[in-house]
Amino acid sequence: MSSAGDETIPCPECKHAQPFTVWSSVNIQLNPELKEKILDRTINKFVCEKCQHSASVAHPMLYHDMERKLMVWLVYEGAIPQGGPSAMGSLESYRFRRVRSFEALMEKIMIEDEKLDDRVIEVMKLTALSMLEEKKDHTNDKVYFEGSGLNKKGDPVMSLAIISDDQAGQLSVPHGFYSEVARLIEAKGPETGEGWLSIDREYAVNVLKDVDT
Numbered sequence: 001m002s003s004a005g006d007e008t009i010p011c012p013e014c015k016h017a018q019p020f021t022v023w024s025s026v027n028i029q030l031n032p033e034l035k036e037k038i039l040d041r042t043i044n045k046f047v048c049e050k051c052q053h054s055a056s057v058a059h060p061m062l063y064h065d066m067e068r069k070l071m072v073w074l075v076y077e078g079a080i081p082q083g084g085p086s087a088m089g090s091l092e093s094y095r096f097r098r099v100r101s102f103e104a105l106m107e108k109i110m111i112e113d114e115k116l117d118d119r120v121i122e123v124m125k126l127t128a129l130s131m132l133e134e135k136k137d138h139t140n141d142k143v144y145f146e147g148s149g150l151n152k153k154g155d156p157v158m159s160l161a162i163i164s165d166d167q168a169g170q171l172s173v174p175h176g177f178y179s180e181v182a183r184l185i186e187a188k189g190p191e192t193g194e195g196w197l198s199i200d201r202e203y204a205v206n207v208l209k210d211v212d213t
């Protein structure tokens, strides 16, 4: 089930208050159009009817893909997901994810669309970051998976967006790199951990720490 509530939100620019639909839960099999609205960022887009100012409304959202058995809870900093996997006992062999930004939710969806493993992608992203030029500090750069494709030579590659404070760039990594990291993750055994897992950079840092020692 998808669920939405109508709220009245003031425009951040001119303070004009107008109704806004807040989607707190999205089931993409029942409402495939909502998945598209996430990917084109219109699901949380507020456009003021008076001054045309547009802004993204940050609110928690539960993303549910019954087919891929995936739930992703978008909760912003400080918020704690309500309920949880234990409250959803019948959802056997599901993966539960927690993300802290809308971009991270979009990325999880794109990873699922290609039937890839987000644990592998996170480790791959972190490793790719460490291979960038060393004269600049990249530790605070944001990296997002953007999809697989072919490079000019026709070799399969994965595209990563690298966003630093002052610029945005793109990096292509060979697809074989993914397979290499996947072997590393497989060697760690099946996914463990209770509740909503944050498969993010911190996860990747810990995986690589285990490898080094």
Ligand SMILES: [Zn+2]
Binding pocket: 011, 012, 013, 014, 015, 016, 048, 049, 050, 051, 052, 053
């Ligand atoms: Zn306005």
